[in-house]
Amino acid sequence: MNEIEDVRKREASRQDKIEKAKQDLADAEAELANLPNFEPPREEIEQIGAQIHELEIAASDKRRQVHEMGSMQVQKRGQIDHCMRRIQEIENVNNRRLQALKNSGAHNIFEAFQWVESHRQEFKKDVFGPVLLEVNIQSREHASFVEGHVPFYIWKSFITQDPEDRDLLVRNLKPFEVPVINYTGEKETTRTLAISREMEELGITGKLDQVISAPKIVKEVLTTQFGLDQSFIGTLETNLRADEACRLGIRDLWTPENHFRWQASRYGGHISASVNPVRNSRLFSENIDTREQNELEHRKAEAEDMLARLEEEIKGLRSEQRHVEDKAAELHKQREEIINRGRLERKRRQDMVNRIEQRRRKLESFDKEEDLHSALCRLQNQISKLNEERLKRVIRMKELLMEAADAQVNHAALQLSVVESDINVRNKEREFRSHELLGTRAQQEYDQCKLELAKCRADLEAAKSAAEQVAKITPDLQRSFAEMPDTIEDLCDAIEDCIAQAGAVLCPNPNVLEEYERRCQQITSLEAKYEHENAMLTTCLTEIESTKTTWLSTLRDLVGQINETFSRNFREMAVAGEVSLDEHDMDFDKYGILIKVKFRETGELQVLSAHHQSGGERSVSTILYLVSLQNLTNCPFRVVDEINQGMDPINERKMFQQLVRAASQPNTPQCFLLTPKLLPELDYSECCSILSIMNGPWIEKPSKVWSNGMSWSAVSQSLSQPVS
Numbered sequence: 001m002n003e004i005e006d007v008r009k010r011e012a013s014r015q016d017k018i019e020k021a022k023q024d025l026a027d028a029e030a031e032l033a034n035l036p037n038f039e040p041p042r043e044e045i046e047q048i049g050a051q052i053h054e055l056e057i058a059a060s061d062k063r064r065q066v067h068e069m070g071s072m073q074v075q076k077r078g079q080i081d082h083c084m085r086r087i088q089e090i091e092n093v094n095n096r097r098l099q100a101l102k103n104s105g106a107h108n109i110f111e112a113f114q115w116v117e118s119h120r121q122e123f124k125k126d127v128f129g130p131v132l133l134e135v136n137i138q139s140r141e142h143a144s145f146v147e148g149h150v151p152f153y154i155w156k157s158f159i160t161q162d163p164e165d166r167d168l169l170v171r172n173l174k175p176f177e178v179p180v181i182n183y184t185g186e187k188e189t190t191r192t193l194a195i196s197r198e199m200e201e202l203g204i205t206g207k208l209d210q211v212i213s214a215p216k217i218v219k220e221v222l223t224t225q226f227g228l229d230q231s232f233i234g235t236l237e238t239n240l241r242a243d244e245a246c247r248l249g250i251r252d253l254w255t256p257e258n259h260f261r262w263q264a265s266r267y268g269g270h271i272s273a274s275v276n277p278v279r280n281s282r283l284f285s286e287n288i289d290t291r292e293q294n295e296l297e298h299r300k301a302e303a304e305d306m307l308a309r310l311e312e313e314i315k316g317l318r319s320e321q322r323h324v325e326d327k328a329a330e331l332h333k334q335r336e337e338i339i340n341r342g343r344l345e346r347k348r349r350q351d352m353v354n355r356i357e358q359r360r361r362k363l364e365s366f367d368k369e370e371d372l373h374s375a376l377c378r379l380q381n382q383i384s385k386l387n388e389e390r391l392k393r394v395i396r397m398k399e400l401l402m403e404a405a406d407a408q409v410n411h412a413a414l415q416l417s418v419v420e421s422d423i424n425v426r427n428k429e430r431e432f433r434s435h436e437l438l439g440t441r442a443q444q445e446y447d448q449c450k451l452e453l454a455k456c457r458a459d460l461e462a463a464k465s466a467a468e469q470v471a472k473i474t475p476d477l478q479r480s481f482a483e484m485p486d487t488i489e490d491l492c493d494a495i496e497d498c499i500a501q502a503g504a505v506l507c508p509n510p511n512v513l514e515e516y517e518r519r520c521q522q523i524t525s526l527e528a529k530y531e532h533e534n535a536m537l538t539t540c541l542t543e544i545e546s547t548k549t550t551w552l553s554t555l556r557d558l559v560g561q562i563n564e565t566f567s568r569n570f571r572e573m574a575v576a577g578e579v580s581l582d583e584h585d586m587d588f589d590k591y592g593i594l595i596k597v598k599f600r601e602t603g604e605l606q607v608l609s610a611h612h613q614s615g616g617e618r619s620v621s622t623i624l625y626l627v628s629l630q631n632l633t634n635c636p637f638r639v640v641d642e643i644n645q646g647m648d649p650i651n652e653r654k655m656f657q658q659l660v661r662a663a664s665q666p667n668t669p670q671c672f673l674l675t676p677k678l679l680p681e682l683d684y685s686e687c688c689s690i691l692s693i694m695n696g697p698w699i700e701k702p703s704k705v706w707s708n709g710m711s712w713s714a715v716s717q718s719l720s721q722p723v724s
Helices: 002-034 042-103 109-118 140-149 163-176 197-202 216-226 236-240 242-247 290-367 372-470 475-483 488-503 512-573 615-628 649-663 700-707 712-720
Strands: 158-160 180-182 252-254 258-264 271-277 576-582 592-598 637-641 670-674
Touching (some): 002 290, 158 163, 592 615, 615 649
Parallel strands (some): 158 180
Antiparallel strands (some): 252 258
């Protein structure tokens, strides 16, 4: 009955909803009829679109200009990178040359160069240096000539043009040990020998001052100080006809193989010649073109200026582009607002139409709902079906209750059988635990017996080993053991009987047994000590032999190098000489050096001693041995005191030439020769300096030259000029 009442209430509510839906539909149709029509302003939209198109064209033009200038920027940056790479390559050449100077002895040249580069703004005039970086020579052959002609100290020198700059450099570069030369601009008027037709026929191709490329001041210093304009360059043909060059007035000649020098004596007027082989250049490994470096720096600066201007123009164009784009964006926004207003009006009308359609469909759905009579018939049919279903379920429940009672009886019977089975299981478990305990005890007893058996066997083996050390088992002993008792008690009784019998033996010295045991211990100790010391002796002998092998091979190589140099130098001065190692196997205190010489063709090599050679011959041999050690020992300097005293003039001249040549080698220590006199017309290299005691201020010309601080060559030229 409640459901029927609910159906009647829903029917009344449905009628109310239908009336309300009809009213809403009529209101929406009236609102749609009163809604005005909207027409979008097409002319205004087209005008705004035209303005936007013009602004987009202008912005595109600005972007094109920015892109073109960006391409020019990329091009300029490429030029700058190219210039920087090339400048870096040139600077790397500078670094290689500085490294060559450092390897040749100018250890602080990098620090000196960096100091000068970082303080260039403090100089009043340009400072050049090191000279090696300022000079460029195209030909490696000419580089060898120039490097051999100019002393090494010049290549690491710095050249100034102002006295104050010179003083500043001298103060600050003194720790770096590099020379400083001040160029005053005063040129010495010397007569230069021109290349004649005869010289060209001889193979003369030019002079040293013509093959170098350097700043004007650097070139003038090299020319005036070292006579590059007086040194000629020849060919292989000139090398074969060098004697003819001297007759043409040439005093310095370089060929691919040799360096020829002719010098006129200040006393007799005769001319002496010297020939030295040409050494390969070590400093001019790379050539530096300073003009190219300056041009690259200028091109780099121009490109950087152009790049800066392009960046400013690009900034201006981008600002104009942003202004145009902002204006176009405002017009876009204005046009979008107009279009959106039209879309909003169209959307509003469409929403109204959709709302009317929705209310019409809602009204139709109300009309299609079920009425009151149909609902009552449907409910009565459902009640009849539910009553029939309830009857069937009651009958089924009765059958299930009867089946449950039978199942409960069966369950009780099974429960009793389960209890009986549990009791039987617990009884079996108790029996199993008791048997398991008995088995564990038996296993422990077995393990204990096994351990005792192993211990007894170990004791038996130890006793057997001790017995075998006392006396080895022989067939007689085996038979004796077989006759002995088998039990321990019987064995103990037999031992006591043997001790009693031994005590009954008469012995005059009761301590003899103790003495015997003590000496056995001493013998054992001495044997162990002997074996230990013998092993140590073997180890020491092995170490001595290994050390001797390494040391002796090195010593033999060193003596071989000394012998090679000594023999070569001795052949140039005397007949023959050799240096050998005096070996005495393992007696190292007797090792020594044997110097064997001979000064006559008919003689034999004899050990250098006061019994076989004169004092002059011993001096010659000694100085040649010291020269042979020149390249094998490192020391800051060497001093030789009056070694030429007691020599005949021939040996003294040869000795001096050997000493000068050895002391002039690269990377060799400074050598001082102290002597009260020297032979006239000795050959000096450019690395030699002569220091003499100046104790006569009344000697006018030398005193005047020395007062100016000039070189020895200037003193020699001054002395050689005729008196006016």
